[in-house]
Amino acid sequence: MSVGLATRTKVPAASIENATWAPPDPERIPPVVDRLGILRLATFAPADFVAIVPADPVEEPSRLRPDGTLAQPWARLHSLIQDELQGLWDRTRQARPGLLTRSGLVSTRGFPIFSYRAFYRRALDEEDPIIAGVEVWLKPDGYKILGEICGEESGESHYDEEADSSRDLDELQRVAGAVARRLAGQAKAVVAALEEA
């Protein structure tokens, strides 16, 4: 018995095309002027894994740029989180040399940003690497921000924190940045998680 089948016909080519991922092109993100009037280059941290679900142009016109890449301020928030996670990586590999890491970015309608680092003990294809990342979930009255360190397959949580923000994107940036900074201070939790498995 099957459930959840909208149609049993083959997926049309157009739908397949809509489901493909679009790699972000940092060259196409323009400079922005922040609230202090300081010109900042809107840098976009590269990621090893990128999955961007196409946006509905009517229901969520501001998550992606017309070319399907991440729009500001999401690209800037991803970069901010990755900067903090770079610090976590630096502290973790100091404590336990020989580790490997990869970065990731997922963006969908339900969660506009999940920016993360995967930590591997020995090999990039090993089971249950440790994921440290920050997720921003869309809620009816704002955003829910989650910082978590957990096993990628087991889901076993080694650290987690939850915070809320209004729809104000400056507030979101502050709250998510603070969650990322606290997450970046959890190198001991990452090392313990890696040694536990």
Add this chain to the structure above:
Amino acid sequence: MSRRVYRGGPPTPMNLTPRSPQDVEAVADEVPGLSTFDAIERASVRAKWVVEIDLDRLKAPLIGFRDPRDPGHVLIAPADEEGNLDHALLREWAATRDAAETHELTTNVLAAIVDKIPARPR
């Protein structure tokens, strides 16, 4: 019948892509596919948080197959025109689990995620 299913772990592309061979090669009357459950507690044996997937948001060819041996177990997998498991496409999907490029079926699952919720009351 609930249209929402749950899976433990983070919403990374790897965690939302079936494993090969575990989730691809069926043993006896098992149904292969990406494993989810219609009860939060079953999806979170070790996980503190689960992602909630709305089966109605899955686009063809993905559907949820009920596990005949365990009705609370729902396997997300591609179906052919007759609604049967498309084993070749499932194998192709699982083969991309460690790839840098996200498979379109993984993106399809990501688009159907509607929430992340604590597995137990906080």
